[in-house]
Amino acid sequence: MRRLGGVAFAAGVIAGLTMTTIFLIARAFGWTSLDLEMGWGSLFIGTVSPATWLFGMLLHLVLSGVIGMIYGKVFRAIRRSGWDAGATLGIFHWLIGGMFLGFFPGVHSLMPEQIPAPGFFALNLGGLSFLGFFMTHLIYGSVVGAIYPVTSDRTSARMHEEEVLRDVA
Numbered sequence: 475m476r477r478l479g480g481v482a483f484a485a486g487v488i489a490g491l492t493m494t495t496i497f498l499i500a501r502a503f504g505w506t507s508l509d510l511e512m513g514w515g516s517l518f519i520g521t522v523s524p525a526t527w528l529f530g531m532l533l534h535l536v537l538s539g540v541i542g543m544i545y546g547k548v549f550r551a552i553r554r555s556g557w558d559a560g561a562t563l564g565i566f567h568w569l570i571g572g573m574f575l576g577f578f579p580g581v582h583s584l585m586p587e588q589i590p591a592p593g594f595f596a597l598n599l600g601g602l603s604f605l606g607f608f609m610t611h612l613i614y615g616s617v618v619g620a621i622y623p624v625t626s627d628r629t630s631a632r633m634h635e636e637e638v639l640r641d642v643a
Contacts, residue, residue, distance in 0.1 A: 478550070479543055482622055486542015489617035490535045493610040506603040508596050509589075510534055516584050538614070541567065545618045553624060560619020561612045568611035572596070575607075 493510075500506045514537075515530025516522055545563055549555040576594030579585035596603040 478546060478623070482543045482546025482549075482618070483539040484542070485618040485621035486539040486545065486614075487535050488621065489542065489614040490538025492617055493538070493614055494531060494534060496610050496613070497606065500602070500606050506596075506599060506606050507590055508592055508599050508603045508607060513578065513582065513585075513589060513592075516589060517578075517582050520583060522584065522588055542618050542622075545615065546622050549619070549622055549624045555619050555622045555624040557616040557620040560615035560617065560622075562615065563619070564611040564613070564615025567615060568595075568608055571611065572607065 497506065497508060497510065501509065509527070511530035511534050512522065512527050513530065514533045515526040515528070517530075518533070519526045519529055545560065548563060549559065552559070572595035575592045575596055579591040582589070585591045590599060592599050592603070596607040
């Protein structure tokens with residue numbers, strides 16, 4: 475059970491990295507200004523800089539790993555995983571995260587003066603930001619669900635877990 479938590483954490487980190495990559499590309503093309511990493515980093519550091527973004531990215535990846543562990547607990551509880559089960563959980567993750575974005579300026583000293591306030595579900599940043607926020611959460615869930623093993627056969631689960639950990643390392 476403990477090692478499955480490690481797989482869930484690793485799956486969450488991989489999925490979080492996928493989200494970060496998608497938003498980096500979307501910002502490069504001018505499709506969105508949503509920058510979760512800068513938001514997280516500047517919340518704690520209080521400035522806007524490349525170092526702040528890196529800190530925010532590390533924080534985002536740790537949070538992604540912890541959220542991956544929550545997904546793992548749900549997968550074990552429902553005795554099912556897979557990309558589709560993960561995408562379904564991604565909808566709930568999006569709902570919670572989207573509500574959080576709306577309250578972010580209330581706790582973030584740099585919003586909206588230096589960092590644009592995203593609003594609920596990133597709606598303040600436009601339709602593409604809303605869509606991107608939704609899609610990246612579906613992708614996050616799909617990635618975690620595809621990586622995380624749930625099976626009634628403990629030997630198969632252990633073998634899959636070791637294979638995933640070996641591939642991540």
